Each structure stands twice: as C-alpha cells, then as structure tokens.
Amino acid sequence: MRQHTFGQRKEALLFILPLALFLGVFVLTPVAGTIIGGMFRDTTFLKKEFIFLDNYRTLFADAAFRQSFRFTLLFVAVSVPLELALGTVFALLVNQPPVRFRTALRVSVLIPWAIPAAISGRIWELIYNYNFGLANYLLSALGIRSEPVNWLGNDMSAFFSLVAADAWKTTPFMAIILLAGLQAIPTELYQQAEIDGAGFLKRFIRVTLPILKPVMVVALVFRTIDAIRIFDIVYVITHGGPGGSTSSLSLYAYKYFLAGDFGYGSAVSFILFLTALGLSLIYINLGAFRKEFRKELP
Amino acid sequence: MLAANESGVMKNIMKNIINILLSIVFSFTFFFFSGxxxxxxxxxxxxxxxxxxxxxxxxxxxxxxxxxxxxxxxxxxxxxxxxxxxxxxxxxxxxxxxxxxxxxxxxxxxxxxxxxxxxxxxxxxxxxxxxxxxxxxxxxxxxxxxxxxxxxxxxxxxxxxxxxGGLLYYRKDLLDKFGYKKPPETWAKMAEYSHEIQNELRKTNPDFFGFVWQGAQYEGLICNFLEFAASNNGGFFTDKGILSLNTKQNIEALDFMRGLIQEQKISPPNTYTEMKEEEVRNYFQSGNALFERNWPYAWKLHQSADSAVKGRVGIAPLPHFPGGTSASTLxxxxxxxxxxxxxxxxxxxxxxxxxxxxxxxxxxxxxxxxxxxxxxxxxxxxxxxxxxxxxxxxxxxxxxARPALPYYTQLSEVIQRYANMAISGKVSAAEALAKAEDELRAIAGRYRVK
The missing domain is CATH 3.40.190.10 (Periplasmic binding protein-like II)
Known part of the structure; x- marks a missing residue:
C-alpha cells in the first residue's frame, strides 16, 4: 500500500470539508437542536426551563400520541409494500420494449408524482366527497351502489382512503427508481434464460429480482422515511378524523408547534427521527445492502 | 340524483382544481415580492x-x-x-x-x-x-x-x-309552506320541523336534510358543541373558571348532536367527516337543507345572484334546550x-x-x-x-366565549377529538366526555406549573 504524504492528506481533507460543513450545518445542528429543545419546557407563555425527560414521560402517557404513533407505523406497513408492488408492476410494463408510445407512457406514469402532495390531497378530498365526489359517482353510475358511501366515516375506511391517495401519488416514484434498475439488466441474460426454457415468472424471480434487490432497498428506504413523515394528505383529507383515528405523528407534532409549545413539539419530532432511523437500519441490514453494494465494487 | 348531476359534478371538480392551482401560483408570487x-x-x-x-x-x-x-x-x-x-x-x-x-x-x-x-x-x-x-x-x-x-x-x-357568532339560518319559504310562522326556539321543535319537512321533500330530492352544521374534527366543531352545551346551561368551565366538561348538561348536548346524525338522521352522515363552514354553506345554499348553523358571513353569499335560496332565507338566534337560553359562540x-x-x-x-x-x-x-x-x-x-x-x-x-387560556389550543384539540368520536357513533357521549376530561386535566396540570 502506498504511503500518503501530509500534503495528500491535507488535500483529501479539503475535499471532504464542503460535505462535512454541509452535513454539520443542515443535518447535525438541527438534529442536535431538536434533541436539546425536547428537554426544555419551551412554550410562548411560561418561563423556559430545563425539564430533562419530562416531555417524553408526558408523551408516552398521552393517548393521542400513542394513537398517532400506531397510525403512522400502520400506514408505513401498509402503504410502502403496496407502493413497492405496484411500482414494480408499472416499471415492468413500461420497460417492455414492444409497448408502443413508450415515452408517452413513462411521462404519464410520472404525472401524479409531479403534483404537490397538498394538491393531490385536495384532489382526493374531492374524489371522496360524500355529496359530489367521483368515487360515489362511479359507484352509482356503474350501478354498484345507489346509496353514497361515507368514505372518511369510520376508522378503517378513512385509513384505506389515505393509503389509496398516497399510493396514487408515490407509486410513480417507486416505478421510476425500479425502472432505472431494470434498464441496467442486460437483455442477454433474459435471452439466455429463455433458451434455458424459463417462463416469465421464473425469469422474474431468477434474473430480475436478484439484480433489482439493491435498487429496491434504496427505494424502500426513501419511501419509508417519507411515509413516516406523512403529513400533507392527512392534513388535507381527514385532518386526523374521525375521532383522531388518522392523526399521524407529524400532524400531532404540528399541532403542538402551532399551539406554541416548541419543547414538546421537539420531543415528538425526535421520536419521529428515531423511528425513521430505526426502520432504515432494519432495512439496510435485512436487505443485506452493504453486502450487495460491496459485491458491485471491482 | 348523482347521475343527473354528471356534468355539474365534473364542472365542480374542474373548477375546484383550477382554483387550487391558481392560489398556489399566487401565494408563491407573494412570497417573492413581500419584502x-x-x-x-x-x-x-x-x-x-x-x-x-x-x-x-x-x-x-x-x-x-x-x-x-x-x-x-x-x-x-x-x-x-x-x-x-x-x-x-x-x-x-x-x-x-x-x-x-x-x-x-x-x-x-x-x-x-x-x-x-x-x-x-x-x-x-x-x-x-x-x-x-x-x-x-x-x-x-x-x-x-x-x-x-x-x-x-x-x-x-x-x-x-x-x-x-353562530346563527340559525332557515328556509322562510319552506316554513311558510308547512304553516310554521316562526323559526323554532327549541332544539326539539327544530327536530320536529326537520322531520316533517325532510320527509316531504325527500320524495323529490333525496339529498334533502333538516339541519346542517359543522361537525368535522376541527375548531368549528368546538364552536358548535359549545353552543349546544351552553344552551343547556352547560359549558366547558364553571363561573369560577374550574374545568367542568363531564357534566350531565354537556353529555345531554353532545348526545343530542350525535342523535341528529345517527338516529334522527336529520343531519347528513358526512357531518362529522366533511362539514366545515363552507361545506355547510354550500349545502344549504344549493337548496338541500331546511336549517343551517353558520356565522354571519353566509348571509351575503346566500343572497348572491347564483344562490338557489336567494330571498328565501331568514336568520334567528340558535335554538335552546328546555330551561336554557340561546347561545352563540363568539x-x-x-x-x-x-x-x-x-x-x-x-x-x-x-x-x-x-x-x-x-x-x-x-x-x-x-x-x-x-x-x-x-x-x-x-x-x-x-x-x-x-x-x-x-x-x-x-x-x-x-x-x-371559548376559554381564554394560553393553552386553549391543546384543550381544543382534545375536545375536538372526543366530540368527533362521539358524533361519529364510535363511543357514547358520556364515555367521550369522561375520557376528554381526564386528558384536559393532564394538560392543565402540565401548563399551570410556573
């Protein structure tokens, strides 16, 4: 191995410096600020005071917090796998060479992703509307049901209404990332598999999936972190109702920030951060991400 | 009814989408130029x-x-x-x-x-x-x-x-037609008129409801609940400023609200999911309701040229329970x-x-x-x-007035959640208020520490 000279080391540090600075200013400082802030009673109307873990004690005793936590985890558990499955199907479809208008198809798949979440929330709010929503209109036009359905009316249907809205919006993201992965697979592999007599399913399981796995893990990590923060569509469509059953952790934190309790809001945000971190670590280990990644290095 | 309105529905959706897009563009413009x-x-x-x-x-x-x-x-x-x-x-x-x-x-x-x-x-x-x-x-x-x-x-x-302040808007023409000279002064009378007129009008308009009000999980629900409660001599606090949510009067009031949707069915099923000020106003303004609880702003809009109820609306103080007086949330x-x-x-x-x-x-x-x-x-x-x-x-x-406490927003969040849970039919009014009061006490205890 070659010895690095002092000058070389200095040069290396110089290259790392911008990234270190960037991470320090935009990632570490806010996270540290949130951790420290969460240990204070910091409202607009009481004296600021160090209370160590009191905020967390209150948090775990609060039924609304536990409900929001449960909802958030459940939402991640249902929406992310659903989006992964749909995204894979879309990616495979769009990747088929014989499909005509391939470019047009790819662009149209992307449209929901390009719409800001708050707006897609409004669109879905109108779709679920009891009186003039598209969903009830279709049900009655197709003769399935004449009585309108109150889509957001009970815990279960409100939950799945939100999942559907989220899946519509973020499946394209999955599809695009997976498509990039698919395109990296050499066609010879498929031809060879075909010669060996592998059917579509077998080709998918033996050729596509293994090569796609690292890409899938990346997509899953991105989507999971995003889904944990779920705020916009909940805020717009249900505002946490009915009876607080669809309140997400971010919505819960937001309500406290709005009320001017910054200490408590910080504590909730830190829990949110820990949850995202925990799930990401699980993914990376479960997906043997590091191993896969190393394999690809020369 | 839904099928008959096909083009209207699409137009409505399109109009809403365009409005949303426009407002986004505008708000960005203001961000850039408002130094x-x-x-x-x-x-x-x-x-x-x-x-x-x-x-x-x-x-x-x-x-x-x-x-x-x-x-x-x-x-x-x-x-x-x-x-x-x-x-x-x-x-x-x-x-x-x-x-x-x-x-x-x-x-x-x-x-x-x-x-x-x-x-x-x-x-x-x-x-x-x-x-x-x-x-x-x-x-x-x-x-x-x-x-x-x-x-x-x-x-x-x-x-x-x-x-x-909350007001009762009513269809003057319909009350006249059914021989009622005055708007109802009690909630029981309001329900009685609603049943009669709703049953009759449903024959031609399946979307017709007796009474529309704000029941979605948001601040407006608190305003409505406070009016029902105060008109039954209830309220969120006693005269001495002591928290008193879980009382007989409040339970009665919340139970009545729940009953309007769940049993009497004179308020629409989406009252507790979608009904906020504008949804309620539009519903009444398109001619689909007999009574409406709303703020004063709705009056001018009900009288606008494209309103289906133009010139046919009256306003009155909100009804009350027996032994109570009309109350209007400030x-x-x-x-x-x-x-x-x-x-x-x-x-x-x-x-x-x-x-x-x-x-x-x-x-x-x-x-x-x-x-x-x-x-x-x-x-x-x-x-x-x-x-x-x-x-x-x-x-x-x-x-x-709603309680003028510095931590009012936190209290409101709890009451909104439990009141909404009760009117959605998931829990009884008594259970909702008992749980809400426990949470309110915890919040008050936390913020009262000096």
Whole structure:
C-alpha cells in the first residue's frame, strides 16, 4: 500500500470539508437542536426551563400520541409494500420494449408524482366527497351502489382512503427508481434464460429480482422515511378524523408547534427521527445492502 | 340524483382544481415580492407594518383602506399579506413574535388565540388610550366582547374588528309552506320541523336534510358543541373558571348532536367527516337543507345572484334546550399592536382608524362583516342595506366565549377529538366526555406549573 504524504492528506481533507460543513450545518445542528429543545419546557407563555425527560414521560402517557404513533407505523406497513408492488408492476410494463408510445407512457406514469402532495390531497378530498365526489359517482353510475358511501366515516375506511391517495401519488416514484434498475439488466441474460426454457415468472424471480434487490432497498428506504413523515394528505383529507383515528405523528407534532409549545413539539419530532432511523437500519441490514453494494465494487 | 348531476359534478371538480392551482401560483408570487421596507415615516417612526390575510376581495378592501388612511394621516403603512387559512395566519405571526421582531407592528388575531398571544406578553396594553372621554370610548363596543375576548389579566390588549357568532339560518319559504310562522326556539321543535319537512321533500330530492352544521374534527366543531352545551346551561368551565366538561348538561348536548346524525338522521352522515363552514354553506345554499348553523358571513353569499335560496332565507338566534337560553359562540378577528413594534404611536393611530365608526360601517357595507361596535347596528344606512343586522345584535348579546387560556389550543384539540368520536357513533357521549376530561386535566396540570 502506498504511503500518503501530509500534503495528500491535507488535500483529501479539503475535499471532504464542503460535505462535512454541509452535513454539520443542515443535518447535525438541527438534529442536535431538536434533541436539546425536547428537554426544555419551551412554550410562548411560561418561563423556559430545563425539564430533562419530562416531555417524553408526558408523551408516552398521552393517548393521542400513542394513537398517532400506531397510525403512522400502520400506514408505513401498509402503504410502502403496496407502493413497492405496484411500482414494480408499472416499471415492468413500461420497460417492455414492444409497448408502443413508450415515452408517452413513462411521462404519464410520472404525472401524479409531479403534483404537490397538498394538491393531490385536495384532489382526493374531492374524489371522496360524500355529496359530489367521483368515487360515489362511479359507484352509482356503474350501478354498484345507489346509496353514497361515507368514505372518511369510520376508522378503517378513512385509513384505506389515505393509503389509496398516497399510493396514487408515490407509486410513480417507486416505478421510476425500479425502472432505472431494470434498464441496467442486460437483455442477454433474459435471452439466455429463455433458451434455458424459463417462463416469465421464473425469469422474474431468477434474473430480475436478484439484480433489482439493491435498487429496491434504496427505494424502500426513501419511501419509508417519507411515509413516516406523512403529513400533507392527512392534513388535507381527514385532518386526523374521525375521532383522531388518522392523526399521524407529524400532524400531532404540528399541532403542538402551532399551539406554541416548541419543547414538546421537539420531543415528538425526535421520536419521529428515531423511528425513521430505526426502520432504515432494519432495512439496510435485512436487505443485506452493504453486502450487495460491496459485491458491485471491482 | 348523482347521475343527473354528471356534468355539474365534473364542472365542480374542474373548477375546484383550477382554483387550487391558481392560489398556489399566487401565494408563491407573494412570497417573492413581500419584502419589508425599513423606511422612516415623517413622524420619525418606522413605517407601520400591518399583517392581514383573507380572501381576494378582503385583501383588496384592506389595500384601499390603507391608501385611504395614508392620505388622511400622512403615515405610511405597508401590508404584509397573509393567507386565508386561520392556522397559517397564526403561524405567520407566532414566528416573528416569538423571536421579538419589530415587524409586523399591527395584526389581526382570531379570538381563539388571543389568550395565548396575551399570556406570552406579545401585545401592547391599550388601556392608556381608551376609556371614558377618550377616543374610542369602550362603551361603544359590546360589553361581553370587550370583557370576554379583548381583556386579559384585567388589561385591554385588543379591539374587535370583526365579531362572529353562530346563527340559525332557515328556509322562510319552506316554513311558510308547512304553516310554521316562526323559526323554532327549541332544539326539539327544530327536530320536529326537520322531520316533517325532510320527509316531504325527500320524495323529490333525496339529498334533502333538516339541519346542517359543522361537525368535522376541527375548531368549528368546538364552536358548535359549545353552543349546544351552553344552551343547556352547560359549558366547558364553571363561573369560577374550574374545568367542568363531564357534566350531565354537556353529555345531554353532545348526545343530542350525535342523535341528529345517527338516529334522527336529520343531519347528513358526512357531518362529522366533511362539514366545515363552507361545506355547510354550500349545502344549504344549493337548496338541500331546511336549517343551517353558520356565522354571519353566509348571509351575503346566500343572497348572491347564483344562490338557489336567494330571498328565501331568514336568520334567528340558535335554538335552546328546555330551561336554557340561546347561545352563540363568539368568534371573529381582533386587532392588536405588537409589544416589539418600532412604530407604536403611529400603529395606535392606525388601529383607531380601523375601529372607527366610519371604517366599521364600510366593512359592514362592503364585506358584510359584523362590527363589535353597537352603534353600527342602529345605523339607518346599515339597517336598510343589511336588514338582518337587527338579529345579529341579539346574537352578540348571547355570546359565549371559548376559554381564554394560553393553552386553549391543546384543550381544543382534545375536545375536538372526543366530540368527533362521539358524533361519529364510535363511543357514547358520556364515555367521550369522561375520557376528554381526564386528558384536559393532564394538560392543565402540565401548563399551570410556573
């Protein structure tokens, strides 16, 4: 191995410096600020005071917090796998060479992703509307049901209404990332598999999936972190109702920030951060991400 | 009915989508161009910065008013334009105030957050400027509004610009047709009329409902619940300021609300999921309801050219339970001056101009806003242009305020959640209020520590 000279080391540090600075200013400082802030009673109307873990004690005793936590985890558990499955199907479809208008198809798949979440929330709010929503209109036009359905009316249907809205919006993201992965697979592999007599399913399981796995893990990590923060569509469509059953952790934190309790809001945000971190670590280990990644290095 | 409205539905959806897109474009434009200039006025003070939001016609009104004031006084005022949404307006004020910034100097506050703003020490006391013989003399305003909303810790911290109170809107033509001369005075009568007329009208209009009100999980539900509760001699606090949510009167009131949707079925099933002010107003305005609970702003819109109920609406105080009296939750916007303002005396001149009789009259005539000044309701010009103002004055005499506590938002969140749970039919009113009271006590305990 070659010895690095002092000058070389200095040069290396110089290259790392911008990234270190960037991470320090935009990632570490806010996270540290949130951790420290969460240990204070910091409202607009009481004296600021160090209370160590009191905020967390209150948090775990609060039924609304536990409900929001449960909802958030459940939402991640249902929406992310659903989006992964749909995204894979879309990616495979769009990747088929014989499909005509391939470019047009790819662009149209992307449209929901390009719409800001708050707006897609409004669109879905109108779709679920009891009186003039598209969903009830279709049900009655197709003769399935004449009585309108109150889509957001009970815990279960409100939950799945939100999942559907989220899946519509973020499946394209999955599809695009997976498509990039698919395109990296050499066609010879498929031809060879075909010669060996592998059917579509077998080709998918033996050729596509293994090569796609690292890409899938990346997509899953991105989507999971995003889904944990779920705020916009909940805020717009249900505002946490009915009876607080669809309140997400971010919505819960937001309500406290709005009320001017910054200490408590910080504590909730830190829990949110820990949850995202925990799930990401699980993914990376479960997906043997590091191993896969190393394999690809020369 | 749904199929018959096919093109109307699509048009409605398209219209909504276009509106949303436009508002996004506009709000971005404002972000880019709303810098605050730091030039001095002739008086030696900095320019007055006035934060105000609202619908486009409201914003246009404020701009004209500010130009008017500038010409008269020679004091320059810049408008810091805020969004329409109440939560966003609050957020836009909490951030500069918490960090002690000099701008905005003057701003409008929703009555629901006045308590927090005052307790945080962000509002300049106005006592030295007002009182007997001074301008304005406080006796020109509704007493209950000044004492319940604008006074905190025995100090005057704001003045009313726009006061709101819940009202009962009713279909005059339908009541006439079924031989009822007067709107109902009790909730039982309201339900009785609703059943009869709803049964009859359902034959031709399956969407017709007796009574529409705000039941979605948001602040408006609190306002509705407080009215039902207070009209049954209940409420959230006793006279001595002690929390009393889980009481027989409140349980009865909440149970009645639940029954309107779940058993009597005279309020639509989406009351607890979608019904906010505008949804309720549109439902009534398209001719699909007999009674409506809403704020005064709905009147002008019900009378607009494209309204299906134009000229067929009456307003009255909200009904009450036996042994109770009609109650109207106090809402509305109040004006205050920041303690951190660098233009306090010019700001006060501006506030005085806003609450003056002349400006308040203009607000009533041009925007249909109801004033906190009593003299407006006796003004002959107003009464001839806005005949419903006589009924409004009665509602403001029956005003009940939401608790003016600095942690009111947290309390409200709990009550919203449990009241919504009860009217959705998931739990009984008694169970909801018992659980809510436990959570309220925990919150109060946490924030009362000094």
């Amino acid at each position: 605050c200039s730091k030039v001095e006025n002739k008086t030696g003070e900095r320019i007055v910065n006035f934060a105000v939001g609202g619908t486009p016609d409201e914003s246009a009104f404020w701009e004209e008013l500010v130009r008017n004031f500038e010409q008269k006084s020679g004091i320059k005022v810049t408008i810091q334009r805020q969004p329409t949404d109440t939560d966003l307006r609050r957020q836009g004020l909490v951030i500069p105030l918490k960090s002690g910034q000099a701008d905005p100097d003057v701003f409008l506050m929703d009555v629901a957050w006045l308590g927090q703003f005052a307790a945080s020490g962000w509002l300049k006391p106005l006592d030295i400027h007002t009182g007997k013989g001074k301008n304005p003399d406080l006796s020109v305003f509704f007493e209950k509004i000044i004492t319940q909303a604008d006074t905190y810790d025995e100090q005057l911290v704001a003045l009313p610009v726009y006061v709101d 809402g509305g916007w109040h004006i205050g001056i920041s303690k951190y303002s660098d233009a306090k005396s010019d700001s006060w001149k501006f506030v005085k101009f806003i609450v003056s009789r002349e400006t308040q009259k203009k607000l009533a005539l041009e925007l249909g806003w109801s004033s906190g000044r009593k003299d407006i309701y006796k003004d002959p010009d107003i009464l001839s242009a806005l005949p419903h103002y006589a009924a409004l004055a009665v509602a403001f005499d029956n005003a009940v």
